[in-house]
Amino acid sequence: MAWAWPHGLPPWRSVAILSGWAGTGLLLASLILMVRTPGVTARLGGIATLYRWHHLSGSLAYLLLLIHPLALAINGLDESPLVAWQTLSPADQTWPEWLGWLALLLLMAGLAGSFGPRLAYRPWRALHWALAGGVVLGLAHLYALLGNAVPVLLVIAACTVSLVWRLLISDLGLQAAPYQVESIAHCADRSIELTLVPCARALSAKPGQFVLAAFSDGPHFHACGEFHPFTLSAIEERGRLRIAIKALGRCTRRLQELEAGVLVRLQGPFGEAAAPTIQPRLWIAGGIGITPFMAILRNETGGPPTSLIHLFRSPGEAPFLEELKARSGQDGFDYRPVATGDCVPDLAALLDTITDLPARAAHLCGPPALVDSAHTALLARGVPPGAIHSDRFDFR
Ligand SMILES: Cc1cc2nc3c(=O)[nH]c(=O)nc-3n(C[C@H](O)[C@H](O)[C@H](O)COP(=O)(O)OP(=O)(O)OC[C@H]3O[C@@H](n4cnc5c(N)ncnc54)[C@H](O)[C@@H]3O)c2cc1C
Structure with a gap:
């Protein structure tokens, strides 16, 4: 100018x-x-x-x-x-x-x-x-x-x-880090969890972050080749990472047929790492939005008291249900699974059962509609805006 x-x-x-x-x-x-x-x-x-x-x-x-x-x-x-x-x-x-x-x-x-x-x-x-x-x-x-x-x-x-x-x-991901799918586990209906091992340098990722992943073809698997975002569900030794994938559309449906040994290119990590806190926590997850919380839980020992409200349609569709139930009651972790069927969850009633709500650090993750309504409900109950962290599974 x-x-x-x-x-x-x-x-x-x-x-x-x-x-x-x-x-x-x-x-x-x-x-x-x-x-x-x-x-x-x-x-x-x-x-x-x-x-x-x-x-x-x-x-x-x-x-x-x-x-x-x-x-x-x-x-x-x-x-x-x-x-x-x-x-x-x-x-x-x-x-x-x-x-x-x-x-x-x-x-x-x-x-x-x-x-x-x-x-x-x-x-x-x-x-x-x-x-x-x-x-x-x-x-x-x-x-x-x-x-x-x-x-x-x-x-x-x-x-x-x-x-x-x-x-x-x-x-095109020319600088993406090459990984290989080591194993695949079914973690709910239409959902799998993959363990990925680095073929060269490992990404330096923290719980709460996500990667962009593009899969290659396998002997019987035809990948869609695009990069899609997935939150890490565990960060393990020697650079191993886990991601859980729900069949939500064309690519993720195809990924349910994935085979061990397939190569995957990862970009990242992106997103905010979960900050350590001594404040009691409230987590709200919708369906596969449970992934960041799995990574935090699996990577920490003796965190602050934490209540996790996990919303899903039916128990069969709830990823990691058994693992979370097994962790409930340990180290101040209070797991509240809620099967909503096809109804809109009654968030107000669920939040009213949480003690000391305004004093909690809230973390929300899942579909945008759930994140938005939970955000509004928390603000209305006196949780300060700065104490609410949201991850939306739809950034554009
Ligand atoms: C930050 C973030 C973290 C996520 N973490 C997980 C997770 O841990 N597990 C999981 O199962 N899903 C996760 N998702 C959602 C997952 O990325 C989409 O389900 C997947 O990309 C859908 O692709 P599709 O071709 O199967 O579906 P489509 O029917 O093509 O897309 C369904 C929706 O997914 C989104 N989407 C599709 N492709 C992309 C892309 N390349 N980049 C960004 N968004 C896209 C769009 O909002 C689209 O409307 C996450 C999304 C985001 C944004």
Whole structure:
């Protein structure tokens, strides 16, 4: 913006120039924020914070870039309405402007996918890639109009590095750590728990964190090859990790057929590690949302008094039910399994049975609807917002 600062230009033309550059800068920030390397992600406050800033900067960038052509048209109004219209109408323009319009349309499609009605994951992802297309066309628009100016080349280089980095490192997982599936156990209906052994360097993970895992094909198993997030359910000696996977969709259904010996690539760890505390704890888990609590329980000895409310449809669908029942009563651990059937759980009644609720550190994990309603119910019962930690199994 400093480089392009308008001197002696009409006000609306100045607005157009500045909004174009501010939008470009924010778009670049949004791209850099989606480069998901574990170290940087942790230093910037975790993946959820990073994604929030990524969404915010991307949306602001779009609004500013929308102002850019409108301000140019308003500037044209000084001459005549026809000039204003010609500034906007693609019919009166050439390639550099068409590139700009196409870029805006793709950005609009991508943002509609993010903020419109909730889409299934794969269409949402395709629309999100439209945003990347919008960025490339926007850069081409910039280059076509301003040529080889140093700031233009810097912005193009930074955007290209971010996009290529994201594609190669995060989406294709070129830096992912190779592991092998050592054993597979059924931990509930439609759920398995895998033990993974490192083939080379082991990830340095802590209870509460998750990894992105992509499985390879086995002799009789055909993987879907994509990276999917799974919370660690145990961290063992010599870098062994365990993850539990519930069949929730296309990929996770296929994973139920997994065979020992299959290779798996892991990225991470991501997410906040469970902080040690002496405060009494309340954990609320929905179904497979039990995984972070399993990792904490399996990795700690003599933690503070902890009540765990575990909600599931039926006992057959409750992962780790027997192990949790066996641990209940030991070291101040109080396990409360609740089979809800197809009904919405009565959270208010369940919370009313917990003593000293406002003094507890609460940790919620599971489907977004459960996490949101438990969060609201806890706030209403005097638990301070800072004492509630939530893991949602649906980040985008
Ligand atoms: C932080 C986090 C931790 C999780 N931990 C566990 C766990 O320990 N055990 C477990 O069984 N499940 C866990 N999940 C959920 C698991 O990732 C999804 O069930 C799985 O990705 C679904 O993929 P699918 O193709 O089978 O289903 P689909 O039908 O394609 O997707 C179902 C839903 O899963 C989510 N999803 C799908 N693909 C991805 C992806 N590549 N990245 C992010 N989300 C995706 C989307 O919200 C989608 O709407 C976790 C999710 C998150 C975000």
